[in-house]
Amino acid sequence: MISLPQAMQKLIREFSRLPSIGEKSATRLAYHLVNHDKQLALSLSDALRKAAESVKLCQRCFYLTEEDLCTICKNPSRDQSLICLVEKPADLMAIERVGEFRGLYHVLHGLWAPLRGQGPESMKLQELLERLKDGVIREVIIATGSTVEGDATALYVAKMLSDFGVQSTRLAQGMPKGGELEYADDVTLSRAFAGRNLINP
Ligand SMILES: [Zn+2]
Known part of the structure; x- marks a missing residue:
């Protein structure tokens, strides 16, 4: 050059x-x-x-926003008792594109990946627990991708939520194995939500 x-x-x-x-x-x-x-x-x-x-992160769910809270958190018609947990903003956008999920979100901004030196503290997990404290949330749908790290994170979070007394579910099989959620097609995503399974850690 x-x-x-x-x-x-x-x-x-x-x-x-x-x-x-x-x-x-x-x-x-x-x-x-x-x-x-x-x-x-x-x-x-x-x-x-x-x-x-x-552009900054929403103070509640850590999605992208230009204000303190994002448009989803500010929308009173969303189901306030349901949180969908995703790895990154692109995953939230994929689920919103399908348009069937009417609850709230929580964006982790990372996965539990011990082999890459990323522990639980590298995700927005404490912030999730804070949101559960007032007892309004009755279910957390864990929608991390079906990769090794996505599955490991799901188990880790499910255990934590169960200690907290909150029910967690995992998107149904049918998601592409090893696949990233953001690339799943709408029909697959919609089925995965409808057929989500209870996790018993
Ligand atoms: Zn938000």
């Missing part, structure tokens, strides 16, 4: 830091924006700055 202008080198370096973007893709993106679509480059830069400055 020695013969490239410094600003271009920096742009390519920054793109390469994104997940699943290698140096080749980074270079292609940088060339496209700078040489072929300056307008897009500027509006992208504007959108990035605005999102980075204004």
Whole structure:
């Protein structure tokens, strides 16, 4: 990259830091924006700055919001006694896309992955327990993906909830094995919710 202008080198370096973007893709993106679509480059830069400055995590469920609480937590017509527990915002979006679940959510922002050095403290678990204290929640649907880490997390959380006296259920089989929830199709997701199973840790 020695013969490239410094600003271009920096742009390519920054793109390469994104997940699943290698140096080749980074270079292609940088060339496209700078040489072929300056307008897009500027509006992208504007959108990035605005999102980075204004989007934060909901204080209750840790989904994305521009206010203290997200639109789901603020909606009084959602079932306040039901929480669906997901790994990440994209999983919540997949479930909302199906449009059948009418309860609330809790986004863990991680999974229990001891092999990668991620313990329970790397998830928003204490915050979940806080939400259970007033006794309004009667069921937590554990909707982590059916990966090794998703299953391990589900068992860990179910045990914790049972100690807390709250019933937990797991999405039914039929989810793609080893699959990430965010990539499941609508019919599969809908069936998995309808056929969810009680967990007895
Ligand atoms: Zn929320």
